[in-house]
Amino acid sequence: MAEAAGSVPRVAGGPAGWISVLIPAAIFAYLVQFVPRVGSGEVILWAYDWVPALGIRLSILLDGLSLTFALLISGIGALVTLYSTRYLGNHPEYPRFVLYLLAFMAGMLGLVLADNLIALFVFWEITTISSYLLIGFNSDEEKSRRSALQALLLTGTGGLALLAGMIMLGNVAGSFELSVILTQGDLIRAHPLYVPIVILFLAGAFTKSAQFPFHFWLPNAMAAPTPVSAYLHSATMVKAGVFLMARMNPALGSTDLWFWALVIAGGFTTVFASILAIRQTDIKQVLAYTTLMALGALTLFIGAGTADAIKAMMLFLVVHSLYKAALFLMIGIVDHETGTREAPILRGLGRKMPITFLGGALAAISMAGIPPFFGFIGKEFLYKAGLEMEVAMIWITGTIFAASVLMFAAAGIAVLRPFTGPLAETPKPPHEGPWPMWICPLILGVLSLGFGLFPDYAETWLIAPGTWAVYGDYSYEVDIYLFEEVNAAFILSLITFAVGAFVYAFHRPLRDWLGRVFAANPIKFDPGWDQVLDGLKALAHWQTRHLQSGVLQRYLFTIFATLGVLAAFTIWSREALAFQLDLAEELDGLLFKHWAVLLFITAGALLTALTSSRMTAIASLGVVGIGVALIFIMFSAPDVAITQLLVETLVVVLVAVAMLKLPHLEIREGHRDWRPWHAAVSVLVGVVSTLILIAVLQGDIDRRLTDYFEMASWPEAYGRNIVNVILVDFRALDTFGEIAVVVIAALAAYALLRGTHYARRKAPEEDEA
């Protein structure tokens, strides 16, 4: 091994390696100092104005829930980065991996600590994107790319729903600060928007935490390197959805909708995932499905909502993070040192990898819920809370019972079988991993035992403040203990062990039978996802084919038809035609010169429509434009008139130049000269525009802006030409935007024209310039 040869054992991976370990370790050490304050029920707030105009603040809310999460994120983060220095330290892209992992950690910490909903959303999306990058880290594998994209699209869609929900919630509560929102539960629950808010929040939380029917992305996400699976897809990120539900519980919880949505989705996910876990042969997949099961159980108990249920939820959250991260890291070592994760192949590794076995065994005993481990306490309190439910007691307790039985069996499949018995043949000869790897599951395993033996520390540091924050009542007395008396929960535990041992003993025939059952099942979520994507692509293709035909006439037809129909609808719906127009009186006011210009414009328009020569058409269109300019002059708008005249002149030149290339507008054989649809749209747009103009002139024009500019133009901007003063002074920023558009349009046209120019002549002619 490398460090046996070197004199000083060092962390591999270069500076990226030790920096990546130091950062989370330092954050963890910093956060630990808040434990006593938060443990005594204090809520720490800190804020910095970020976008004050929109009420977006970078604010921190540190209570029991966020501190528990932040300690898990930074603590497990430090272990995972240490582990990665050896797991991936020799990978050529290792620094990139570290960058993604730290970006994720920052996002996750921000998410749990944010007090502002919008800030929370931004961090939420950072975790989505960094998760995408990490799942697809082995980007040369088709499977990794597909899984990464699937996770991104699913959680990203959920994120959008969440944003909509957050904006609604912010408007209902009158603040985007969680510390304010959480105190307004009664107001929010009584609001008509409550139901849509809950649905949108749950869409975000269920996709992120992989609740049924959005569960299928999580097992696929195991394509990521194992430290990532341990960290993101087990201990932290997938719990973001759980965090969100727990966080919002005081504001959105304790209604029938919340209760049943969480209890049904969580319970179903729990049972469904535990059965699928037994079916897997890849141990990492077994762990992935038991993670799904844990997420389901957490959702279930947030939904159940009693103080005992919330306490059990917080307890199980910590229990699960400790043992599941340890087991993932353990299977990573096995994979790294033997080259396989297949349960049927792995046997008898205990003698070759004793320390890994020790760490894994501690975690697995906790997972199986055997006393005196922390997992036993977690299971006991889940049972207790379930048995005390007044509603849905059978469903909740039964769910947890089934899940605990199958977890007991899964713990055996993941650790007992691979490490005991006779040594089997593996792709690489097995040997113990290096210390930065085996120490991580060992630390987590020891913690699982330590918190089990001394539950008071877990209670005062993490569970009690967390329960207060989620339950929203700081007077509730939290008490956890290893063993109280022989009660219903304890007896249920004993039954669990018996049934669990039975399932473990027969897990191989059971696995084969489940494989056959699921192979026959016609409803498959993962291929279904592909069908959804294919359908989406087909829709986009169909839509593009119809909207982007490439024929200019059709584009114009679509644009003007839409314009005409929408404007006509607006006129009709706003009853804009309810005016009395005295036509005779209006016409009476017209002078001879007005009639002359009208005739001029009408003649130009008619000629444009009827001519069969393009050149004539564009020239007569210019006549129309000049006629309009004359009208501007008559009604004293010289600026507009000058601009109109100049633009008309240049447009005629431009279009005429372009038209020189085109063939004559001949009437082809079989081509209809009379195009009724085009005529109809032309008439429609003309009539509608006329009606709008008349309607506008009938009403009183609001002169406040005009008056203001007339008054302020000279004293404030030293200019008498209001049009120009508005352009260059009052609204200079708008003008700047417009001229930027002009430049971009010119460059685009230039690129387009020169592109075809060069393509046609192959070699550019330099002497021309």
Added chain:
Amino acid sequence: MMNSLILNAATRLLVALLLLFSIYMLLRGHNLPGGGFIGGLVGATGFVLYAIAHGCGATRAALRVEPQAIAMVGLGIALAAGVFAAFFGDALFTGQWLFIGATEEDYGLPLSSVLVFDIGVYLVVFGSILTIVLALEEEV
């Protein structure tokens, strides 16, 4: 390009007049009809006329600089005139004025960042139109 003696002869005079007129329009814009946009259009018309009479090669030679460069420099000038206000603690694009030789009754000679901004607008319009027209003509 058109082979017309009258056009050729008249263009030499007209282009000079149009350019002079365009600057006149630009400078008077703050108080009377005109301004950077109109000025730029008038100036571009002059060179378009020149291109019709003498061809694109001659026009590019007369311009000396690529028209797209003119447009981009114009955008830069407009931006600089806007950012200038920030040095005085004002919001972006706030007009900054200097009155040279101002007395009680008279404002004297007013110089302003607003005029610089308008010059930027002039150059953008001028350069953009010529970019498109010359590229189109050469393409044909």
